[in-house]
Amino acid sequence: MASTRRMVLLGGLGTAGALVVGYALWPSHRLELANAIAAKPGERFINNWIKIASDDTVTVVVPHCDMGTGIFTALPQMAAEELDADWSKVKVETAPSDSVFANGPLAEGFILSTQNMNADQIPAFLRGTVANTFRTVAGYMDLQVTGGSSAVRATGVYGMRIAGAAAREMLVKAAAARWNVNAADCTTKSNRVLHTASGRSFGYGELVADAATYSPSENPTLKPKSQYTLVGKSIPRVDIPKKVDGTTTYGVDVTLPNMLYAAIKISPVFGGKLTSVDPGAISGRRGIKKVVHLDDAVVVVADRFWRARDAVAELNPVFDNGANGTVTSGQLTARRSAALKSGDFKKDMTTGNGADALGGAHLIEATYTVPYLAHATMEPMNATAIFEDGALEVWSGTQDGLGARAFIAKTANIAIEKVTFHLLPMGGGFGRRLPGFFNFLEHAVRTAMAMPGTPVKLIYTREQDMQHDYYRPNVTNRLRASVDRSGMPSSWVSDYTTDAGANSEAHIVYKVDNQAYRTAKVETHIPVGPWRSVEASWHGFFVESFVDELAHAARKDPLEYRRELLAHSPRHLATLNLAAEKAGWGTPLPAGKGRGIAMVESFGTVVAHVADITIGPDGALKVDRIVSAADAGMTVNPDGMKAQIEGAIIYGLSAALNGEITIDKGAVVQANFPDYEVVRLQTCPAIEVHLHESDAQIGGAGEPGVPPVAPAVANAIFAATGIRVRELPFKNHNLTVASR
Amino acid sequence: MSIQLKINGKIHDLDIEPDAPLLWVIRDEVGLTGTKFGCGVAQCGACTVHVNGNAQRSCVTPVSSVVGAEITTIEGLSANGLTPVQQAWIDHQVPQCGYCQSGMIMAVSALLKTKPHATDEDLASAVTNICRCGTYPRIRNAVRALANEKV
Ligand code: FES
Ligand code: FES
Numbered sequence: 001m002a003s004t005r006r007m008v009l010l011g012g013l014g015t016a017g018a019l020v021v022g023y024a025l026w027p028s029h030r031l032e033l034a035n036a037i038a039a040k041p042g043e044r045f046i047n048n049w050i051k052i053a054s055d056d057t058v059t060v061v062v063p064h065c066d067m068g069t070g071i072f073t074a075l076p077q078m079a080a081e082e083l084d085a086d087w088s089k090v091k092v093e094t095a096p097s098d099s100v101f102a103n104g105p106l107a108e109g110f111i112l113s114t115q116n117m118n119a120d121q122i123p124a125f126l127r128g129t130v131a132n133t134f135r136t137v138a139g140y141m142d143l144q145v146t147g148g149s150s151a152v153r154a155t156g157v158y159g160m161r162i163a164g165a166a167a168r169e170m171l172v173k174a175a176a177a178r179w180n181v182n183a184a185d186c187t188t189k190s191n192r193v194l195h196t197a198s199g200r201s202f203g204y205g206e207l208v209a210d211a212a213t214y215s216p217s218e219n220p221t222l223k224p225k226s227q228y229t230l231v232g233k234s235i236p237r238v239d240i241p242k243k244v245d246g247t248t249t250y251g252v253d254v255t256l257p258n259m260l261y262a263a264i265k266i267s268p269v270f271g272g273k274l275t276s277v278d279p280g281a282i283s284g285r286r287g288i289k290k291v292v293h294l295d296d297a298v299v300v301v302a303d304r305f306w307r308a309r310d311a312v313a314e315l316n317p318v319f320d321n322g323a324n325g326t327v328t329s330g331q332l333t334a335r336r337s338a339a340l341k342s343g344d345f346k347k348d349m350t351t352g353n354g355a356d357a358l359g360g361a362h363l364i365e366a367t368y369t370v371p372y373l374a375h376a377t378m379e380p381m382n383a384t385a386i387f388e389d390g391a392l393e394v395w396s397g398t399q400d401g402l403g404a405r406a407f408i409a410k411t412a413n414i415a416i417e418k419v420t421f422h423l424l425p426m427g428g429g430f431g432r433r434l435p436g437f438f439n440f441l442e443h444a445v446r447t448a449m450a451m452p453g454t455p456v457k458l459i460y461t462r463e464q465d466m467q468h469d470y471y472r473p474n475v476t477n478r479l480r481a482s483v484d485r486s487g488m489p490s491s492w493v494s495d496y497t498t499d500a501g502a503n504s505e506a507h508i509v510y511k512v513d514n515q516a517y518r519t520a521k522v523e524t525h526i527p528v529g530p531w532r533s534v535e536a537s538w539h540g541f542f543v544e545s546f547v548d549e550l551a552h553a554a555r556k557d558p559l560e561y562r563r564e565l566l567a568h569s570p571r572h573l574a575t576l577n578l579a580a581e582k583a584g585w586g587t588p589l590p591a592g593k594g595r596g597i598a599m600v601e602s603f604g605t606v607v608a609h610v611a612d613i614t615i616g617p618d619g620a621l622k623v624d625r626i627v628s629a630a631d632a633g634m635t636v637n638p639d640g641m642k643a644q645i646e647g648a649i650i651y652g653l654s655a656a657l658n659g660e661i662t663i664d665k666g667a668v669v670q671a672n673f674p675d676y677e678v679v680r681l682q683t684c685p686a687i688e689v690h691l692h693e694s695d696a697q698i699g700g701a702g703e704p705g706v707p708p709v710a711p712a713v714a715n716a717i718f719a720a721t722g723i724r725v726r727e728l729p730f731k732n733h734n735l736t737v738a739s740r
Numbered sequence: 741m742s743i744q745l746k747i748n749g750k751i752h753d754l755d756i757e758p759d760a761p762l763l764w765v766i767r768d769e770v771g772l773t774g775t776k777f778g779c780g781v782a783q784c785g786a787c788t789v790h791v792n793g794n795a796q797r798s799c800v801t802p803v804s805s806v807v808g809a810e811i812t813t814i815e816g817l818s819a820n821g822l823t824p825v826q827q828a829w830i831d832h833q834v835p836q837c838g839y840c841q842s843g844m845i846m847a848v849s850a851l852l853k854t855k856p857h858a859t860d861e862d863l864a865s866a867v868t869n870i871c872r873c874g875t876y877p878r879i880r881n882a883v884r885a886l887a888n889e890k891v
Contacts, residue, residue: 068837068873236833243838244826246774246814250839253773261768286757306764309780378778378786378839378872427776427839428872462779639833643878647836650874673783673870681864684876 031212037096044208046167047216049095049159050079052208056191058085063095063155065401066239067429069702070640071155073237077636078156081230082164082223085204086190092238097401097421156636157698165220167211174210175202225634234639239425251397251424252459254384260289262447262458263308265317266297266439266468268667270525272319274298282311291315292450299447301456309461324525324666329474332663335522336369336476336497345495345518348502352514357491362483364553366546369727370538370710371660373472373531374668376676379427380465383444386455391418392448396441397426403435411445430651431530437470466676467668470529471661473499477542481512487554488564490514496542497522505535508543509572509601510565526663532651533706536602540707541656541714541728544598548715549724558715559585559597571631571694575599575606578692579629583610592616593624594720598711604699605632607645611685611712615720619736623653623685623713631692632699641701642689648705649687654678656710658731677731743803747772748816758804763787765803766813774814774842778870785869788843789813795850795866814842817849824889825849828882836873843869848883857887 034045038061042054051059060076076092079085168188175193176183179200187194194201225232242248267274277298279291287303288311298317302308383396385408392412398404401423409416426433444458460468477496481489491514494506498519506517531537551561559580566573576599580586589595592615599608612625626649635641658677662669670676714725722740725733743760745752747770754769766775766789778786780799787799790812817823822830825845835841844867851858851866858866863883871879 066837068835068839070836236830239838240830240833240835243835243841244829244845245818245822246772246842248838249773250776252777253767255771255773304760304764304768306761306768376872378776378784378837378870380777426837428837430872459777462781643833643836643875646877647874650876651872672781673779674781678870678872679874679876680868680870681876681879682868684864684874684880687877 037098038093044212046170046208046212047163049163050083050167052167052204054205056203056205057089057091058083058191058204059091059093060160061093061095063159065094065397065399065423065426067397067399067426067433069644070237070239070637072239073235074636074640075156075160076238077230077233077235078160079164081228082161082220083168084188084190085164087230087235089191094423095401097405097423161222162218162220163216165222166216166218169217169220170211170214171204171207173214174207177210178202178207231636232634232638234637237640248425250379250427251384251395252379252382252427252457254395254422254424254457256384256386256455259384259455259457260301260303260451261305261308262292262299262301262444262456263305263312264294264297264299264443264447264458264460264464265312265315266443266464267317267319267321268467268665269319269321269325270527270666271324272296272321272666275318275320277315277317279315281314281316285311290451292447294443294446297443299443299458301447301451305457305459321666327525327666328664329662332474332522332524332526333369333476335524336474336520339497339520339522340367340476340478340495342520345520346502348517348519349507350516353491354514354516355491355493355518357514358480358482358493358516360482363480364483364550365478365480366549366724366726367476367478368542368545369476370472370474370541371662371728372474372526372528373655373659374466374469374661374670374676375428375430375432375531376466376469376673376678377426377428377430377432380460380462381432381440382457382459383441384455384457385444385448387412387445387448387452390414391420392445393420393422394441394445394448395422395424396444397424397429397433398435398438398441399426399429399431399433400435404438404441407435407438407441408445411442412449430532431534432469434530437529439468462673463671466661466671469661470527472531472537472655473528474524474526475538477506477538479542479546481546481550483550483554487550487556487561489550492516494518494542495520496539499524499528503535503539505539505602506543509569510547510562511568512565525666532648533602533703536600536703536707537652537655540598540600540602541710544600544708544711545714545724545726548596548598548711548718552718557586562597562599571696572599572601572606574694575629575631575692576608578690579608579610579627582629582688582690583612583625583627585610592720594716594718596712596715596717596719598708598715600704600707600711602700602704602707604697605630605701605704606699607631607704607708609649609705609708609712611709611716613713613716613720615717615735617737619734619739621657621713621717621730621735623657623683625686625688626653626709626712627688627690628705629690629692630704631694631696632701632704633694633696634698635691635693636698638691641691644701645689645705646687648703649709650679650684652706652709653685653713656713656728656730657683658729660729660732744807745770745803745811746809747811748813748819749810754803756803759802762789762798762801762803762806762811764799766798766811772813772815776839776842778840778843783870784840784843785847785867786840786843788846788869790817790846790850793850793853795847812846814846817846823849824886825852825882828886832878832882832885834875834878834882836875840869840871840873841875844871844875844879848879852883852886858883859887860884
């Protein structure tokens with residue numbers, strides 16, 4: 001399944017350091033293409049992502065889309081830093097959805113580096129092969145993915161910094177040539193090249209035409225961290241002003257002349273096919289233009305959205321559900337239990353003597369489960385499309401503009417050149433809008449194709465959005481450990497269910513000599529996909545709950561116990577200690593309150609949370625405070641990083657407290673926010689985020705705050721009540737004194 | 741049937757059904773897209789507008805119930821430049837994706853009009869809007885600053 005491959009790639013990358021090599025920069029002939037597509041009058045591309053205008057303004061073209069994570073500020077910050085640009089003269093634009101602006105090569109550089117390779121170390125005759133392997137395996141090259149917390153790590157480190165530094169070198173060369181002086185005697189500052197000895201200077205705008213004729217260096221000299229003036233500063237986000245006055249145009253806001261609106265009813269049972277629908281119920285209703293039959297859905301097109309929505313609700317389409325129409329969550333639970341009991345495992349990783357080392361008197365075992373989860377982005381899925389003269393023009397917010405364009409061409413069975421795709425800001429992404437999960441695009445395109453010449457905006461209602469998501473998988477994990485006399489683990493065996501392959505995020509950072517990881521495949525008809533922090537969202541809960549259980553079994557303080565197991569990893573230890581210290585770990589709490597700790601590394605960032613909770617006399621759980629420490633190596637924009645961790649904590653907490661998607665009659669039971677409750681101001685704890693810097697390669701920002709939330713709260717519940725919650729969400733558990 | 745609505749001080753004569761939801765009339769008929777659709781069932785607050793100065797969820801408001809009322813959207817709120825609430829949103833770097841923020845700002849603005857010194861508790865009980873990006877801590881800080889400024 002292509003999507004799972006992607007999940008692995010986006011979710012399961014390691015973090016080893018490597019040299020930075022800018023082999024992703026274009027040869028100069030591509031600049032002309034870029035100029036033709038995206039340069040405005042007076043502007044010129046100097047390399048892939050940097051345009052310079054005659055008034056010296058620098059425009060950074062970002063090959064990502066905005067889903068609210070602040071990358072439209074962080075990425076230009078990285079480019080402007082190396083370019084010695086004055087921030088007030090820096091602008092930012094979204095790259096067009098054209099393969100000229102793919103970010104795949106950056107991801108490739110990122111993948112190579114995280115495998116401890118880089119292009120220079122690979123023998124020349126193999127380079128293409130390695131690249132091609134990634135191309136075919138990952139399908140990565142023609143993508144503009146925004147996901148996997150990769151924007152700063154891949155595009156920033158391998159693209160923006162190199163692009164900025166290489167552009168600076170080219171501008172200096174151009175100036176030196178004009179003055180007939182040594183490039184080494186020139187410096188740069190605030191969008192100008194200076195020749196100090198003679199006091200002469202040129203603005204970047206005067207030099208760009210000459211500079212663009214040089215080939216960009218593949219490994220320009222990067223600034224030492226000590227000289228940074230922009231990176232590491234909390235520069236206000238450039239996208240925010242338009243988000244406080246309602247002027248940001250999201251996908252759902254696209255308005256075209258003569259546009260019609262479409263509402264959809266998709267087969268409630270996944271995989272169901274539309275067999276018939278009687279349009280009689282809505283005949284004669286005002287504004288209805290057409291009833292469109294799709295393979296898996298019926299669509300009503302009307303002159304206004306509410307008329308389409310109300311009309312489609314009246315229809316009673318008949319679907320053929322095959323064998324899936326009777327499936328329940330209970331059956332799926334039984335399937336997972338049977339898969340784990342069968343012992344029919346596929347081995348993932350083994351260290352030491354693996355599972356053979358398990359045994360002896362001190363065996364500890366626990367089984368954990370997480371439910372399916374919907375993404376529930378604030379903006380429901382939607383897309384607007386027009387099909388005319390064999391060509392499609394489509395507007396939507398997706399996490400991959402180029403991937404969307406390719407998907408649309410394939411869906412419509414037309415050449416990619418016949419597809420124009422306009423990428424718009426998203427009202428939340430969280431993995432929902434990554435390639436492989438484009439049902440809304442398919443529905444919009446097929447609807448538009450049924451109405452040639454007319455633009456149609458298809459909007460999923462919240463109910464359709466929630467019931468036709470690609471869910472965070474429902475996973476069960478049996479963990480077993482043998483412990484020595486002092487309670488420390490000598491073996492660790494993790495057997496977990498999977499919808500696809502093995503999860504590298506299952507692997508622990510703690511020092512245990514013998515480890516084994518095995519998977520048990522479970523087939524279901526429920527579509528799954530990457531959900532903010534992907535595999536770490538479940539393994540974080542499993543591992544950090546189990547370590548806590550081991551600590552309590554050893555009668556040791558959970559923080560001390562983790563410290564002992566992390567002696568080999570100063571970075572993890574420092575992050576854990578920072579969270580503990582800031583939270584006042586060890587200070588006494590009144591009765592009814594509890595404190596728990598958890599730490600997870602994901603996407604190259606280590607995050608530790610300490611949760612303080614209160615259990616009311618009626619068993620009601622209230623999360624009072626979460627104190628967090630995060631180490632992402634170096635932080636590009638500290639305030640932006642903190643905002644991402646805060647948001648991730650709340651996203652993770654919403655899921656841990658209340659989130660579950662359950663299945664009945666083959667379909668999703670929950671439909672809207674009353675039954676998929678999320679954290680609101682009333683239930684939002686106080687949150688403190690502390691950043692720790694280290695020499696580690698830059699880590700992600702958007703996702704790593706999610707995984708430690710659920711276990712920190714579960715561990716706090718245990719501390720307060722002695723009740724160990726092994727199955728999320730917490731709302732399903734009785735936490736009253738009587739139930740202990 | 742013609743229905744007359746006064747939105748941001750401007751009269752609109754609209755040929756719509758009396759039970760048409762105000763949200764979609766504002767967006768699709770009048771063409772003001774700053775007011776957002778999030779749930780359609782009065783749960784999330786993305787569609788919050790002011791009706792005679794009070795915060796109201798427009799997705800479940802039939803237009804017939806607001807004939808003659810002063811309706812204000814985020815566009816109307818911003819008509820004379822940023823309000824202190826909007827400025828505080830920038831100062832505290834509140835928005836992430838921003839999709840919920842029109843509704844948040846409308847809800848908070850209405851609250852601060854009746855309770856200029858709103859406490860955290862006032863805020864939490866009056867503003868039950870959902871933000872999936874989790875900007876609540878910053879909303880809280882922004883409102884604390886606004887409430888203190890006005891002492
Ligand atoms: S759209 Fe009106 S409350 Fe959610
Ligand atoms: S800022 Fe994205 S939903 Fe609130």
